[in-house]
Amino acid sequence: MPLYLALTCVSALLAVSVYAIVDRRNHDVSRNVYRLCIGLCGVLFLAAVMPRGAHVVSTALPLGLPWIGMHFRIDVLSAFFLAVVNLGGVAASAYAVGYGAHEKEPMRVLPFYPAFLAGMNLVVLADDAFTFLVFWEFMSLTSWALVLTHHHEEDNRRAGFVYLLMASFGGFALLMAFGVLGGVGGAYDFSSIRESTKAGWTSGLVLALALVGMGSKAGLAPLHIWLPLAHPAAPSHVSALMSGVMTKVAVYGFIRVVFDLLGPPAFWWSVEPMTFGAASALIGVLFATIQSDLKKLLAYSTIENIGIIFIALGLALAFKANGMALPAALAFTAALFHVFNHSLFKSLLFFGAGAVLHGSGERSIERLGGLIHSMPKTAFLFLGGCVAIAALPPLNGFVSEWLVFQAILLSPSLPQWTVKLLVPAVGVALALSAALGAGCYIRAYGVAFLGRPRSEAARAAHDPDRWSLATMAVLLTLCLMAGLLPSLLIDTISPVAKDFVGGRMPTQAELSWLSIAPIAESRSSYNGLLVFVFILFSAYSARWVIHKFGTARLRRAPAWDCGYIEKSPMTQYTGSSFAQPIRRTLGVIAFSVRERLDMPAPGETRAARLSVEIKDRIFDYLYAPLTRAVESCATGLNILSLLTIQEFLALVFAALVFLLVLVAI
């Protein structure tokens, strides 16, 4: 029984939390905790992928609210997300067996880490609104505690505060969404919500609330502001979990509410996810391009990828609403494929960033450089992650983006003009973000890992331990497998698409040579394996010919650089100089960049200074006024605290009368 097995493992994870506190004096507690987490997440992963046949397993436990209880359930969707969550969980725990040993304050991580994993699993397993919300908040709180691990730093405390604020806001929106869904009857288990009929305005409201609630956790613009603060603050294996896995739990929540509970969609439902998805993709990638903090850069790029997932989900909604099952299945598959991919390569990249942070003590790419010599293994694995996330063939990131493009190409057959005109615009945003994403990772990798070391720390950096390297290697292998044999993954996703959008892509494994073709081979097809073999063959034949007919002589010499090699490594291009052309062309619109040049007059001996000021407009135009409004309201309401006791009682009385009148009407 996979469900009982899963629930047992989750309780065991909670027990591991307790164990971490009890056994805190033990020298090996960190290793033990992470090893237990590997085992438990591994079993959970197996429980998720265990073949269950067609039937859905559910159970109710006599816990929680007395008249509701706690309902749990595994269907194809939750099984898929359970697999993603626990694959990420196994990877993060395995990485942390080595990495966690360097933690200076282990007691700030160890009790919360297994609880965080358990929380994410329980959200995916929940089958009623109460359970869902409780564990959603549990997941938020445990991750908040993990963000505050290094609470001595001012920045981290601020990150924790913003995170808590946004999480409560999102949780509040979700509470209202489920309230509206449950209706006056108060049907809070998902099966009765699924069966109830919803009025038109209800579904619109729930959709908006779900988008706000789930979007704030997933990091959808403009609710993303906590994400680039919180992800760098946490220890690297936790950042990987938050970025690679927790955002996916939010995607799961969105799919569960919008594709499942809300009933058959109307075409306009697709507008919101697509617009916000496109905005997130662009904003995320533009800000990633100018970051010099490696972990912050990765966090912004998560926002981009979440945007891509939401674009695909929006497309799936549009197709589903018009009864176009096959295109809907294509878009939905693309979204889930990207969910899986992103959990793999984003974890890999965060592990790499953790290795860099530990090996050199630096997080800013501006003070790194030449890591390919000092940490060769990490450099190789990180390069793989960059290629994957930059959506370059033959790795997996390309496949999911290719599927999204194929879904976009089917959109002219949609009947509604709103969607029809929106889709090409979304397509441009997607293409632009894909191209900028590649540039962003050229910059990140080129500045941090290539060139000459800019600091002693970068020169003396070293590769991490074997556990960390092995984890990264396994993740890279999975990325390659998913890129070369995408048909297997697509066929795994097919049942989910069948249940949630009512169609499935043709069985891909039956196509010749393991190619994939979303609709028909004459329309579009891609074969990662063949392209890869083809590239290898060409490269090796070129090598063979050259070494047969040319000379193999090679001499090491100082770099030429047009004859003017400057000894100082500071003359290399830095991250900010690399981003300058993009900052100049797109910066004025995107980040209201202001460059100021302070040039000394002739004869003066002081140095010239160039300063760049970059603003996040969303912060300035959305959050700053909001904060001011809240503050002024709070100041205004301060009068209430100065009232006398009689005035207070009068106020309470008036409120009571008002509410009674309201109920009477």
Add this chain to the structure above:
Amino acid sequence: MTLLFNLMAQSLQMLLVLALAPLLIGFVRKLKARLLRRKGPPIIQPWLDLIRLLRKEVVLAENASWLYRSAPYMIFAMIWVAASLVPTFATGLTFSWSADLIAIIALLGSARFFLALAGMDIGTSFGGIGSSREAMFGSLAEPATIMIVFTVSFVAGTTQLSEIAAYMVANMELRASVGMALVALLIVAIAENGRIPVDNPATHLELTMVHEAMVLEYSGRYLALIELASALKLLLYISLIACVFFPVGLASHDAGAEAMMIGLCAYVLKLAIGGGALALFETTTAKMRIFRVPDFLGAGLMLGLLATLLVFVTRSL
């Protein structure tokens, strides 16, 4: 037997593009020289240069890493594969089913990714300047290309190049959207190949250069591979334009040897016309400032977007 024949046709095409690419460069150079009333080197000069480079010893910068040494092979292989996926004289060759137009563009993107990384590997300021500019051009040119792909595949109903070519042969008519896409593709092709007015393939040691700056430190066989790859890229773009917009004379894969011969002649003729137009254009234009290039590419992007929207609005235009 059919498989063997198909494989032979495919390898023939791969060797053909490889042989023709340097000749195309030589032809453009010769023609440019003639237009300037110089004599110019012989057309096979690029091939002679490549052979000479192969025989030369490699001088490798001291802190070059394995990435720097393997990048030329990867770049060459990716561009060669992409170039052999574009139908040249016949459609429907064996491997053309393994990747569609989007994948071909992404393969070029991979090549650019490694070229830009190689530019940053030595840690000189010239390498960085080239990579940084290449990344900027790429991030504007790629979406423009995707928009062109959208337009063409909306019209033809497929992203498979062979099918697109077949559709275009069958439906020869003037369409406004396809015309705009063609202009956009020309702009992208000029930028992607580092031709005047975006970049000057003949200059050296100038702060305006892009492609040359990235490969400044390469020598010997590595340089030969990079040069060959960039020649292949030019050939790829001309073949792409020819295949999508002027697919006259393309043989279908099951046609006989005669049709194949006609296709081959038509292809060489198209390359000559493309190269000639390029030479003429380059001799009459001046190179633009680096920060004008985004406007130039932005025009390409807007044209592509406009073309896509036109197809959306009216399926007939």
